[in-house]
Amino acid sequence: MPARSRRKRRAILDAALEAFLAGGYDAANLDAISSAAGVSKVTIYQHFGSKEGLFVALIEEEIHRAEHESDEYLEARTDSPDVEEDLRSFAREFLETVMSPHLVAMRRLVVATAPRFPALAEAWFRNGPERGYETLADLFRRLDEQGRLRVPDARVAARAFTWLLLGAPLNEAMFRVDWAGSDPEQRAALADDAVEVFLMAYGRTGPRQADGEMLP
Amino acid sequence: MPARSRRKRRAILDAALEAFLAGGYDAANLDAISSAAGVSKVTIYQHFGSKEGLFVALIEEEIHRAEHESDEYLEARTDSPDVEEDLRSFAREFLETVMSPHLVAMRRLVVATAPRFPALAEAWFRNGPERGYETLADLFRRLDEQGRLRVPDARVAARAFTWLLLGAPLNEAMFRVDWAGSDPEQRAALADDAVEVFLMAYGRTGPRQADGEMLP
DNA sequence: CTGTATCTGTACTCACCAGTTCAGAAAGGT
DNA sequence: ACCTTTCTGAACTGGTGAGTACAGATACAG
Structure with missing residues (x-):
């Protein structure tokens, strides 16, 4: 007190x-x-x-901090005329955030200590990836209802978007420690690639029959 | 001796x-x-x-072992009439391999020690993910030439396939230590989802304009 | 069989570090 | 100004674990 x-x-x-x-x-x-x-x-x-107590308190605090920060920028992203451009800029920002040196280092730390502190890793997972999936799924559901995207399964689409975007750079960052995500230009290009593939699959611009649906 | x-x-x-x-x-x-x-x-x-010497020798040996094992099953996968089914079974096998308890544990170990043994992590990365990208890119290039898939950029497609498939389960496995990849059924379903999204983007079945190409 | 290289068991050094003790100093609220 | 709470410094304990020393045992090659 x-x-x-x-x-x-x-x-x-x-x-x-x-x-x-x-x-x-x-x-x-x-x-x-x-x-x-x-x-x-x-x-x-x-x-x-104890040392463990300190560590636990520290990680829990970081989880809460990240929670509050991410709550802000993930809001209201559907109100533009150009969905594709929206997704691109969102993807860039998302990638930039997740690939920040601090978050990457935190990620490595939590993963490394997961066997000894499984509850912390679980909490981190739920407040990170899992919350992210849900937010994205909501977004894609909205975009589908508005006819801007063609999304048969919003949860699948959310995971697809997440990992098309983050998979390669996050994986590389886990192994190449210094590699702080290369330069911003390369990251932007990566984000654009991810969005392009995503739109090939979910874009409104052509009929897809992969799950039996057709455009009217 | x-x-x-x-x-x-x-x-x-x-x-x-x-x-x-x-x-x-x-x-x-x-x-x-x-x-x-x-x-x-x-x-x-x-x-x-020394302890470090032991560790280095150990990881290097594991890298070589994995290299030889993976060389086998990644070969010749393009010789079936049904590309989609081919991709599905390949995806299942790939996922099964990467999510094996041993490889998941190795991955966590290498990531955790990456700051102290950067050369090992680098070697692991090159013999794992990076080799995987190249093999997949070759595969997709072939499939594109044969007209079975429509793949404008094989390298992008290789990363997309990899992370559509592995992103979610691998990430979850890093945080949820015991979670040995859930049951085989769920993994198969995951693989099928990944292939479905991949085919929505790269399937031959519809015209895509995302990079300016059209079907004749 | 014999000589050499390799292994073994035990017991040691040494450094490091989590966690404790305690007598006293320094806030800070009222 | 006072009384309580919190902090300090420095020295100590206890445990652990990497790496070493050495004298004798054991396998293997030729």
Whole structure:
């Protein structure tokens, strides 16, 4: 509750985030974290109880932060005359966000610690990919109802869009650590490719019979 | 030189693989590995010099093993009358392979250690995803030439196919550790969905204008 | 059979690090 | 100004685990 306490807690969490992201869970050193935070090691234990406690608190906080940030930009994307251009700009922004160095590093950290902290990984998954699918599915359902896209199964389309866009760069980023997603131009090109393929499948511009549907 | 030496080496590598996969690099204990391998700890050092040396040798061996295995089943897949069914069965097999518990665990291990062993992660990436792209691109180029598919850019199509198929399950497996890919039926359904979307985009059955091409 | 290379068991060093102790200092709310 | 809560520094414990030393056993080749 108090005032100073909050500052200390923040400082600890900030330093801890950097340390965990830099070297992973095991490599992070509480002595180093405490001194980087300008705080006594005892204070860390008063706040978080243990290294695990600190880690859990940290990841949970990051999950909430990401949740609030993503809630904003995923809203209301259907109100333009040009669906294709809308999808393109959305795809670029989406890719840019997910491929940010911070999120990529977080992703690697959560994946690496998933065996030891399965609940955290589960929470991350639900607030990340799974929420993303649902939001996208809603979007595609709307676009289908408005006749701007031809989407037989919105959930399948949401997954398709997500991984057409993110699969290759995210996978590469997991293995090539420094590769911060190459340059913005290449990312934009990647996003455009993804949208193009997506539109080949779901664009309104031609009849598809793959699930038995035809245009009137 | 070898006779007994080779057996020892094998035993060490087998035990080490299990240990590293079970708990990650840091958790693996050389005393435990040596006793599991029925070998003295000194022998490990005679063979591999250090824990890092052991790990590197192990991963490199796994890379070669995977390389040889994958070389086989990715061959000659274009010689059937029904392309769609071909793609479906190929997708199922591909998904089954990549989602095998062993490969999923290896993937997590390599990703987790990528910051400390970037060369290994790089090698894994090149022998895995990147080789896969090329093989698939060749396949789609052939299918396009034969008029069975309409593939304007084979490299884009290869990435699209890969991630339509693997994106969702692989991502989920990274976060949900026990989730061994759900049951085979669900995986087959997933593969079929992926192929269906892929065919919506690349199927020969309708005119697409997305890159300016039309059917004659 | 014999010599050499390799293995073994045990016991050791050394470094690192999570977590604790405690007496005292520094806020901060009222 | 005062009293309580929170923080500090520094030294300590205890456990773990990588890597080493060495003297003797064991396999294998020729």
